Amino acid sequence: MSTTDRAARLALAHLVEPGSRELGLLVRREGAPEALLKALRGGVSEPLAGAVRTRLDAAGLGPGTGSADAWTGHVADTLAAAMTQRAGELGARIVTAADDEWPAALDDLTRVSRDGGDVLRRDTDPPLCLWLRGPVRLDEALERSVSVVGARAVTSYGQFVASEFAFGLAERGWTVVSGGALGVDVTAHRGALAAGGVTCAVLACGIDQVYPVSNSAVFERIADEGLLMTEWPPGTRPHKTRFLTRNRVIAAATRGTVMVEAGSRSGARNTLGYARRLERSAMVVPGPVTSAMSVGCHVELRIPGTVLVTRVEEIVEEIGHIGELAEPIHGEERPEDALDATQARVLDAVAPRTVRTAEEIAAVAGVAGRDARRTLPVLEQHGFVVHADGGYRLAPRSRP
Numbered sequence: 001m002s003t004t005d006r007a008a009r010l011a012l013a014h015l016v017e018p019g020s021r022e023l024g025l026l027v028r029r030e031g032a033p034e035a036l037l038k039a040l041r042g043g044v045s046e047p048l049a050g051a052v053r054t055r056l057d058a059a060g061l062g063p064g065t066g067s068a069d070a071w072t073g074h075v076a077d078t079l080a081a082a083m084t085q086r087a088g089e090l091g092a093r094i095v096t097a098a099d100d101e102w103p104a105a106l107d108d109l110t111r112v113s114r115d116g117g118d119v120l121r122r123d124t125d126p127p128l129c130l131w132l133r134g135p136v137r138l139d140e141a142l143e144r145s146v147s148v149v150g151a152r153a154v155t156s157y158g159q160f161v162a163s164e165f166a167f168g169l170a171e172r173g174w175t176v177v178s179g180g181a182l183g184v185d186v187t188a189h190r191g192a193l194a195a196g197g198v199t200c201a202v203l204a205c206g207i208d209q210v211y212p213v214s215n216s217a218v219f220e221r222i223a224d225e226g227l228l229m230t231e232w233p234p235g236t237r238p239h240k241t242r243f244l245t246r247n248r249v250i251a252a253a254t255r256g257t258v259m260v261e262a263g264s265r266s267g268a269r270n271t272l273g274y275a276r277r278l279e280r281s282a283m284v285v286p287g288p289v290t291s292a293m294s295v296g297c298h299v300e301l302r303i304p305g306t307v308l309v310t311r312v313e314e315i316v317e318e319i320g321h322i323g324e325l326a327e328p329i330h331g332e333e334r335p336e337d338a339l340d341a342t343q344a345r346v347l348d349a350v351a352p353r354t355v356r357t358a359e360e361i362a363a364v365a366g367v368a369g370r371d372a373r374r375t376l377p378v379l380e381q382h383g384f385v386v387h388a389d390g391g392y393r394l395a396p397r398s399r400p
Helices: 005-015 021-030 032-041 046-058 068-089 104-111 138-143 156-171 184-194 213-225 240-253 267-277 292-301 312-319 341-348 358-365 369-381
Strands: 093-096 129-133 145-149 175-178 199-202 227-230 256-259 281-284 385-388 391-394
Touching: 005 021, 005 032, 005 046, 005 068, 005 093, 005 129, 021 032, 032 046, 032 068, 068 093, 104 240, 138 145, 138 175, 138 227, 145 156, 145 184, 145 240, 145 267, 156 175, 156 184, 156 312, 175 184, 175 240, 184 199, 184 213, 199 213, 199 240, 213 227, 240 267, 256 267, 256 292, 256 312, 267 281, 267 292, 281 292, 281 312, 341 358, 341 369, 358 369, 358 391, 369 385, 369 391
Parallel strands: 145 175, 145 256, 175 199, 199 227, 256 281
Antiparallel strands: 093 129, 129 227, 385 391
């Protein structure tokens, strides 16, 4: 067959919705050109064949009259040429699994597709190709990347956390990946851009579609400094199910997913679920127990293996290289922290205003008299107590 793998993949990406398990198996088993031939000639299930016929008719490429190979080649060449031309007009490029720029991490999606059951759980195969806008190589951008996702109806708390996390991750050389939606997504993109880092927006529509329109300025800046990415061909409008399909790519492309805020039915939980199935790190930020926008977070945190994160350092520790450890959080250091156990007990027994003898202090502290007599001068030397009228009391403002 004369049809090239690239042309066949572009044609299939136009004719079939992304993630098709049936098509993915066929492409891996027989190659994209043969898969296209079977899709055109009815060598696939009727639902898949019917979907292909519908898209063919819409493209003005009805049933061919020549040989199967010739018609397949005509369909592949026509659609691939149209897609390539349109990508060029948009300043975009198309990447397939045969290109050096292809991120191998996406191939892990073959492991999580499920036969039967819900379509969205079954059809999770890797993209056939990706449309990209931006100066950064995709494989290099995703080599050290983390996704930050969450609610559209973000609270001020969620905005602060998403922005701070994205800024801090970008400062440390991590690519911040999200879905370009309102709320947590766009806040994360802005945070990464503010740090001068790389951010990647994974779209649920064609590369020429601006959705939501309010994020258009952010998308243009991402296209100038980072990457816009989608598996849908130009002209494709966003639909609800496409957002859920898109989420598998966000999870697969990155080392881990951080969910900042999420209601009980948030699509961000779908992304986190994919991360678990792909054996990526599933990280969640806790929120106020009274907040509806953190209900999903708290439910996810009860699932074994989920990692609670409260700062950038903890995220890096979870997904970074060995040795990238978060410094432990300590309370404010106080002068008393340097005291040994006996010194601390003696100091606790000294009254703030009443002068007590060493023996009286020893009795209160429960230590030997000689230990108190030996310890009190040391405490006086360090400013914890003062000697007065044959005894000791606390020094003014020696402890908060």
